[in-house]
Amino acid sequence: MPDSQDWFSADQLSAPLAPDVHDWLYVDKGSLTRRLTELAEGAFSVTPLTEGWQPLRDDECAALGVAKGSLGWVREVYLRGQQDPWVFARSVAARSALEQSGLDLPHLGSRSLGELLFSDPAFARGPLQARRYPEAWLPQDRREPQLWARRSCFSQGDLQVLVAEVFLPALWRAARITP
Template sequence: MACQPPCLETVLPIAPLCPLAWSNAIEPANALLEDWLFDAGSLTRRLTRLSADSFTVVPASEGWAVLREDECLALGLPPNAMGWVREVYLSGHGRPWVYARSVAGQQALKQDGFPLAALGSRSLGELLFVNGGFTRGAIEAGRYPAAWLPIDVTGEAPWARRSRFDRAALGILVTEVFLPEFWAALPGSTEAP
């Protein structure tokens, strides 16, 4: 029987019993979800407009770590590869709207020299869209396992999207998880889809 998210954790908190089922379509179709999950533009710019310029990036954690199996696969890295992991909240009006996790393989990041470790509260998305040379791959969406979220985030398997940004040998996988407060902030919306 196929495993469906959210997956249960094993002893290692980063390793699920089954991979998240990423897809390039939402079933059943949902116009609101598709509009936000598959928009190819900068999410930072879109959240800045939605928040009437009351947008901030709040760092949660970052550092070298063993990447999850699904991240290694998406970046073409061997299992248990080391990489830089950056986790932030994209906030509007001081409320966390999106949890973002960005990862890059250690060797490629060091060779490229991209300043992923030095961003602080600056938006990675803005650098990826402004900094020449990055190409965005396909956007995939799915339900993000609650077990993968930081402990201060509650809720069950929120909608998320991910895409890979490439420049020469460097691949950066960016995952954005839309939290319930985001959906509540949309005009005319009161709850998460």
């Protein structure tokens, strides 16, 4: 299974990205929810897929600084524009830190986690990293090779929430970008 070294900062990528793709992955450090809402002309929604306590992947454990196989809260959703899934998002937090924080991730429902994190000034966002997302990590109905993804870690005290966002082909079509 890949480790955290498989995620790259913009200066670590071996091949240059198209400028528009680079912008979506690294330049725009604001809320992806807001950007998608603008692109969808307000027709934005969140569809929860899975939420619950699960063992975290090795790359997630490494990014969060917890032991391999640690249990964490995992939330997977589609961020939809114009009813189409544009982004697959996977957010994770280590169980011990989440339970001590009082943050109520289990009851977000169809609300955007990104909006919650960006609206709370106590959260600081770490650097953006990107990679081609492993097809096996995607939901069965969206498995495609070579999709671009980015991730960053939001921190508040001891709590870290790692958010990965996978850009699906429908987003690139809507934004008129060829990745």
